[in-house]
Amino acid sequence: MPAAEDQPAASPARSARRQQTESAILEAALDVFAMHGFRGTTLDQIAERAGMSKPNLLYYFPSKEDVHARLLGDLLDHWLAPLRGIDPGGEPVEEILRYVRRKLAMSHDYPRESRLFAGEIIAGAPRISGFLTDGLRPLVDETVALIQGWIAQGRLAAVDPVQLLFSIWALTQHHADFAAQIEIVAPGDRAGDAGAFLDQMYRRLLTP
Amino acid sequence: MPAAEDQPAASPARSARRQQTESAILEAALDVFAMHGFRGTTLDQIAERAGMSKPNLLYYFPSKEDVHARLLGDLLDHWLAPLRGIDPGGEPVEEILRYVRRKLAMSHDYPRESRLFAGEIIAGAPRISGFLTDGLRPLVDETVALIQGWIAQGRLAAVDPVQLLFSIWALTQHHADFAAQIEIVAPGDRAGDAGAFLDQMYRRLLTP
DNA sequence: GCTGATCCTGACCGATTGGTCAAATCAAGT
DNA sequence: ACTTGATTTGACCAATCGGTCAGGATCAGC
Numbered sequence: 304m305p306a307a308e309d310q311p312a313a314s315p316a317r318s319a320r321r322q323q324t325e326s327a328i329l330e331a332a333l334d335v336f337a338m339h340g341f342r343g344t345t346l347d348q349i350a351e352r353a354g355m356s357k358p359n360l361l362y363y364f365p366s367k368e369d370v371h372a373r374l375l376g377d378l379l380d381h382w383l384a385p386l387r388g389i390d391p392g393g394e395p396v397e398e399i400l401r402y403v404r405r406k407l408a409m410s411h412d413y414p415r416e417s418r419l420f421a422g423e424i425i426a427g428a429p430r431i432s433g434f435l436t437d438g439l440r441p442l443v444d445e446t447v448a449l450i451q452g453w454i455a456q457g458r459l460a461a462v463d464p465v466q467l468l469f470s471i472w473a474l475t476q477h478h479a480d481f482a483a484q485i486e487i488v489a490p491g492d493r494a495g496d497a498g499a500f501l502d503q504m505y506r507r508l509l510t511p
Numbered sequence: 512m513p514a515a516e517d518q519p520a521a522s523p524a525r526s527a528r529r530q531q532t533e534s535a536i537l538e539a540a541l542d543v544f545a546m547h548g549f550r551g552t553t554l555d556q557i558a559e560r561a562g563m564s565k566p567n568l569l570y571y572f573p574s575k576e577d578v579h580a581r582l583l584g585d586l587l588d589h590w591l592a593p594l595r596g597i598d599p600g601g602e603p604v605e606e607i608l609r610y611v612r613r614k615l616a617m618s619h620d621y622p623r624e625s626r627l628f629a630g631e632i633i634a635g636a637p638r639i640s641g642f643l644t645d646g647l648r649p650l651v652d653e654t655v656a657l658i659q660g661w662i663a664q665g666r667l668a669a670v671d672p673v674q675l676l677f678s679i680w681a682l683t684q685h686h687a688d689f690a691a692q693i694e695i696v697a698p699g700d701r702a703g704d705a706g707a708f709l710d711q712m713y714r715r716l717l718t719p
Numbered sequence: 720g721c722t723g724a725t726c727c728t729g730a731c732c733g734a735t736t737g738g739t740c741a742a743a744t745c746a747a748g749t
Numbered sequence: 750a751c752t753t754g755a756t757t758t759g760a761c762c763a764a765t766c767g768g769t770c771a772g773g774a775t776c777a778g779c
Contacts, residue, residue, distance in 0.1 A: 318725085320725090320726085320776095321725090321726090324726085337633070338633070338634055338635060339548060339550050339551065339634060340547060340548045340550075340551050340630075341551070342547050342548075342550070342551030342552075343547065343548050343549070343550030343551035343634075344550075345765080345766065345767085346766080346767060346768085347765085347766080347767095355727075355728090356727065356728050356729080357728090357767085357768085358727075358728060358729085358768085358769080358770085359726075359727050359728070361767085361768065361769085362725095362726070362727070363726095365768095366767075366768075367767065367768090418633050421629070421633060421688070421689075422548075422630070422633055424688070424689050424691050424692045425545070425546070425626050425629060425630055425633075425688055425689075425691075426546055426547060426551075427546060427691050428691040428692060428695070432691075432695060435692060435695040435696060436695055439692075439695075439696055440695060440696050443696050443697070460715075462708065462711065462712075463704050463707070463708050465696075465697045465701070465704070466701070466704050466705060466708035467708070469685060469686075469689075469693065469697075469705075470682055470685075470708065470712065472685070472689070473681045473682050473684075473685030473689070474678055474681050474682065476681075477677060477678075477680070477681030477685075478677075480629070480632070480633055481629075481632050481633075481677075481680070481681070483632050483633075483635050483636040483640075484632045484636060484643060484647075485677065487636070487640060487643040487644055487647075487648060488643060488647055488648050488651050488673075489651070489673045489677075493673070493674070496671050496673070496674055497674060497677075499671070500670065500671050500674035500675070500678065503670065503716070504670075504678065504712070504716050507668075507715045507716050508711070508712050508715050508716065526755085528746095528755090528756090529755085529756090532756090553735080553736065553737085554736080554737060554738085555735085555736085555737095563757075563758090564757065564758050564759080565737085565738085565758090566738085566739080566740085566757075566758060566759085567756075567757050567758065569737085569738065569739085570755095570756070570757075571756095573738095574737075574738075575737065575738090
C-alpha cells in the first residue's frame with residue numbers, strides 16, 4: 304500500500320495539473336450555476352468560461368450533475384462551520400454577534416456560493432434535502448436548545464430562537480443573494496454599513 | 512369609438528374565455544418560472560401544467576419571453592404598494608411596523624411571486640433593472656429621506672435607513688424564498704411566530 | 720527520440736428546446 | 750345546417766442540449 308493520499312483509492316498522487324484544471328472548471332461552473340441554476344446552466348457555457356472544449360470538461364467530470372454535486376458538496380462543508388463555532392461557554396450576546404459577523408463575512412467573501420445555495424433552496428432543495436435534514440437540522444436543534452438555556456438563565460432577551468436563526472440567515476445572505484438589487488438601489492460598498500447595522504440590531508434585540 | 516375597455520386598443524371586449532385561458536397559463540408559468548428560473552423553464556412544462564399543447568400556449572403568448580414579462584409586470588405592480596403605503600404623517604415606529612407586516616403578508620400570500628423576483632435578482636436582474644432603477648430606487652430615496660427626517664426629529668432611533676429597508680426586505684422575503692429550508696429545519700406553520708418576532712425586533716431597534 | 724499515459728478536441732448522436740404552420744375543432748350567429 | 754371566426758393541435762423545423770467517440774496533442778520517463 305502506498306503512502307496515504309487525500310484521495311482514498313485508485314489515484315497515486317493526483318497530478319497538480321489535473322487539480323488545476325478541475326479548479327478552473329469548478330470556478331467557471333460556480334459562476335454559471337449561481338446565476339442560472341442547475342437547469343438553466345449548459346455545459347457549453349461552463350466549458351467556454353473555463354476556456355476548454357465540452358468533451359474535455361466531461362473528461363474531468365463525468366456529467367453535469369457531477370460538477371454541480373461537487374460544488375454543492377464543497378459548499379456545504381463550509382456552510383455549517385460558523386454555526387458550529389458558537390461557544391456554549393461564551394458570553395451569549397457576544398457569541399451570537401460573533402456568529403452574525405462570521406456569517407456576514409462568508410456572504411461577503413463567497414457570494415456566488417450563497418447564490419448557488421439560494422437557488423437550490425428556491426428550486427425546492429431537490430439535491431440538498433439530505434444535507435438539510437441530516438446536517439443542518441440537528442445542529443439547529445442543538446443551537447436552539449443552547450439559546451433557550453441562555454434565555455432561561457436571563458443572559459439573553461426572550462426571543463424565539465428558531466426565528467432568531469432564520470433572521471440571521473436572511474439578513475446575512477441577503478447581501479450576497481440580492482447584490483444586484485442592492486447595487487442598483489444604493490450603489491457603493493455597503494459591507495461596513497451592513498456589519499454595523501446588524502451589530503446594532505442584534506445587540507438591541509438580545510441584550511436582556 | 513366603442514365604449515372604453517380595460518385593454519386600450521384593438522380588442523373589442525376580450526372574451527371571458529380568453530382571459531380564463533390566459534390566467535391558467537400564467538398560473539402554470541408562475542409555478543415553473545418561480546421554481547426553475549427563466550432559462551431553466553421550458554414551454555412544454557408550462558403547457559403541460561396548464562393542460563394544453565405548446566402551440567396553443569403560443570397562441571395566447573407570442574413567446575416564452577412574453578409569458579415571463581407578463582408575470583413580472585403583474586408582480587412589480589404590486590411590489591411597491593407596501594412601501595408607498597408608509598404614511599409620512601403617521602407615528603414613525605408604527606408606520607414602519609405596519610410596512611413590515613404588509614411586506615410579510617405579501618410574502619406569505621404570494622410566495623411564488625417572491626421566488627420569481629428573487630430568482631430574477633440572483634440571475635443579475637437582466638429583465639428588471641429598469642424597474643429597479645426607475646421604479647424602486649426613487650421610492651427608496653424618498654423613503655430614506657423620510658426616515659432620516661424622523662430620526663432627526665428624535666422620533667426614531669438612529670439607524671442607517673438604507674440598511675433598515677434592506678433588512679425588512681431580507682427578513683420578510685426569506686420566509687417565501689427559503690420556505691423549503693424552513694419547512695425541513697423547523698416544520699409547521701411559523702407565520703405567526705415570524706410576525707411576532709419581527710414586531711419585537713423592529714420595536715426594540717426603532718424605539719428611540 | 721521513443722513510448723505509454725494523460726490530456727484535449729472536432730465531429731457526431733439522439734433528445735429536447737423555442738417556435739411555426741396547416742389543418743382540425745369548436746362556439747355562435749343566422 | 751351553414752358560415753365565420755376563435756381556438757386547439759399534430760407534425761414539423763432549426764438550434765441547442767447532455768453526452769460519446771475516435772483520434773490528435775502533449776507530457777514524463779527512459
